[in-house]
Structures are given as C-alpha cells and as structure tokens.
Amino acid sequence: MNEKNFEYLRDQVKYTGFGEGLESELKEKMQQQEPSFSLSHNAHYGTDTATVTLNFKKSDQSDMYFFNSYKVDLQKDNSKESLEQTFYINKGSNITMKEAYNLMEGRAVNKDLTSKEGQVYNSWVQMDFKEADSNGNFKLNQYHQNYGYDLEAALSKHPIKELDTAKFKDDLMDSLKKGNVQSVTFMKDGQEVKHYIEANPQFKTIKAYDGNLKRIDNRQTKDEKQSEGQNTSMKQENKRQNQSAEEDGPAAPQEAKKRKKKQFNSM
Template sequence: MNERNFNFLTNQLKYTGFGEGLQTDLKVQILKDKPEFTLSHQTRFGRDQMQSELYFKRSSQSDLYFFNRFTSTLNKQDQNHRISHIFYNNKQTGNITLKEAYNLLDGRAVNKDLLSQEGKLYVAWLQLDFKQTTPNGNYKMDHFNQRYGFEMEKAVSALPIKELSNQLERSRLFASLQKGNRQAVHFLENGREHRFFIEVNPRFKAVIVFDENENRVFRGQQMKNEQASGLKENIQIKSDKIPEINIPKPGNRKGLSM
C-alpha cells in the first residue's frame, strides 16, 4: 500500500468533513487492490439525517487512489422524502465539504473560490436549482459571481444585528453565512434584544429572516406584541418576493446516474 497516498486520502476525508472514522475501512479497501470502491458515511445535522457514498478510483498509470466525488442524500425529519446530489472534488466545482453539501441540499447557498475553464480564480455563490436537472440526474448548480450584484455584507448590515458591532463576531457571522449556514443573531430595538435566525439567498439578492422558532418571517406577518413596529419594518427585506423552496418529491426528477 502506498502510505503517502493513504495519508493524503485520510487528510482529504477529514478536511472535507467526513472525520477520521473511515480510516480503517479505507485501508481495507486499498489493500484489496480494487480499481475502484465506495465507502458509506452517515451523520446528522440537527434533526436531519445525511447519508453519503464516497467514490474512490485508482489511477490507470500508478497505484494512487483518488477521492473524486461523493453522493449525499438528505432526509429531513419533517418531510417524508429524500433529496440527493453528486458533489465532485475539484477546483472547478469548489471542493464542497459535507456541511456545505447539507446546506446546499437544504436550499441555501455557499460562497466558494472557483477555477474557471481558463484557469482563473474567481469567487461565486453556489445554489442548487431544484427545478432543473442535468443529463446525469444532478440538480443544476447556479453560480452567482460579483457581477450578479448580490452584496452580502451590505445586505446583512442593513439589519439591526447586535453581532455586527463587534469586529470578531461580525467576521464570524459573515464567514458562517458564506458557508451556507442559517445563523442565530440578535436584533437590537430600543435597547432590547430579540433572537432571530438569518440566511442569505443570492438568487433573490436577499437576506431571509426567521423567528426564534425558525419560522420564516413574511412581509406583513403579525409579530409578537413585545416586538416594536420599527423592528418589524427592518426585517422586511424582499421577503415578499422570495418563494418557498420546494424540495422535490420522489418521481419529480430523473434517477441519479453514477
């Protein structure tokens, strides 16, 4: 077994978010000297379950194995169907991590450094389009670069968020949103704090606000009595133009091809 290759793969698994629990299975499969093999992984994000199949293939010109792609399937607790997508490990597609894959499958966007076909680096938001599929059965991955016009920091800064007043917390908030997370924040209004959750939607150039129970706040929705009307106005950020994300049900798309 090529020890250097094994160490490289274990580090790749770790930094892609699959941890260190697959090392033994990885070694067993490499020692079998098969041209290709798969490993299975399961985890939970909150109440949601993620199942992944990781694909490894040996080079036709050496004994090196490569971790080229993984298929993740999201099973949300409050829904009776699953959604799957193949994520490829290369600079053109952004080297998506497991947590980022979860966020994408859950309808959110992630901000990645990408490599164009001409070999130039650029930054873009990635977001799945659940209404369109590619020939291999994947969902279409939309790219929103700087020319698209979504300025995350400007959009978030328009909200009365307490964490924005501290440089460290501000940086952490922006970094979390760029990874596609739905982030807890505190809104300030007349000296009082109110807990909300926010996420960004580059497709609609918007920040989406959720209440403390993670129910989406709509324009004109009646808020709790103790929340001031000024705060109510502040959270109306294009929410009337953003449709609910409908995760496809079985039978509404082609099967995944490997």
C-alpha cells in the first residue's frame, strides 16, 4: 500500500465532511489492492437521514487510489421516497457532506470551483430539481460573479441586528455561503424578533422565515427595515432637540415644539 496515498485520501475524506471514523476501513480496503472499492457513511440532520457511499478507484498506471465521488441517499422524515444525488470530487474545493445536504434541501452554496482549463472561479451553486442527466443526477445551476448577486447588499435591505457587529456579520455571511438556514434577530418596532434566513442568489435576495420557519414576504421585511430606520431617525432627532433645548435655556422648549410640528407636517 502507498502510505502517502493513504494519508492524502484519509485527509481528503475527513475534510469533505466524513470525519475520521472511516480511516481504519479505508486502510484495510487499500491494502486489499482491489481495482475499486466503496465505503459507507451515515449522517443525521435533525430528523433527516443521509446514507452515503464513497467511491474509490485504483489507477491503471500505478498503485495509487483516487476518491472519485460520493452518492447521497437522503431520506426525509416526512417523505416516503428518498432523494439521490452523486457529488464528484474535483481538484481544489469539494462540496462537503453538509453542503451536499443543503443543496439537496434546495438551498444555494457558494464555492470556489475549477474550470476544465484549470482556472479557479467563484460561483453560487443550486440544484435544479426540474432537470436531470442520463444518470438521474439533478443539474447544478451556477450563478457566477458576473451574475451580480451581492449577499451583503441583499442582507442590508433587512433589519438584521447582527449586521451591526463586524464579527457577527462575517460569521453570518460565512454560514449562508455554506447553504445553511441561519437564525438572526430582526428589529421590529424597536423589539427583537427571531427569524431565519437563507441566501437566494437566483433572485438576488435572501429568503426570510419567522420563528416557526414559515416564509415571510420580502416586501414585508423591507418595510420593517424602513420602519426601523424611521424610528431610529426620529429618536436621533428627538435627542438632538432635547440637547438643543438644554443649551438654549428657557426659550428653547417653544422652539423645539415648532420644529417638531414642522417635522410632523413634512412626513
């Protein structure tokens, strides 16, 4: 057995999201020197179960093996039929097991991919359940950089509290790029409300859900953002007026009332 080849495959399996539990079986299979072999793995996401088959093949010219693909059989708790998809291992950034699950759930994942010419490019990837190839694999639609989806800009249209802190904002964007549904805090009429969001590159927006994972209309969340902005502006204006009143002395309250009246009439 090629020891360096084993170490490379061991790490490749680990960082594609299958952990270290397959290490012993991988070594045993490689020592048998069969032309090809498979490993099995089970993963659970809430009440959903994914049964995975990892496929390896030996080179015709050497003793080296290659991790070619893995097939996911996803059984959802609320469905009698399972969903199958094969994900191929490419040079560079592979689709991890968790990202594969998110894709099979219909969500989008952001990846650095490699073209046939060897050039690395960034793209959002999303499964098209209406189109499959001859092997039954669903097509993966790609939304490249030139498509114009700006996740940060899409998030800024909503009253999300986490965007006010750089660390939370970065963590939120990283999670969404992996295809996760992320819990966030929406500000509504000065109150904090728990929502869930996911990236939606096809329509250059985000999808928002309430605390019960019921879809919220994008227009509604944008109106909340506008309302929250107006509330903040009014609070700032009132604060400025109060400060001005303290500085101007006894005559200031009357002036403040005039300004408030003028402001009210202009809204």
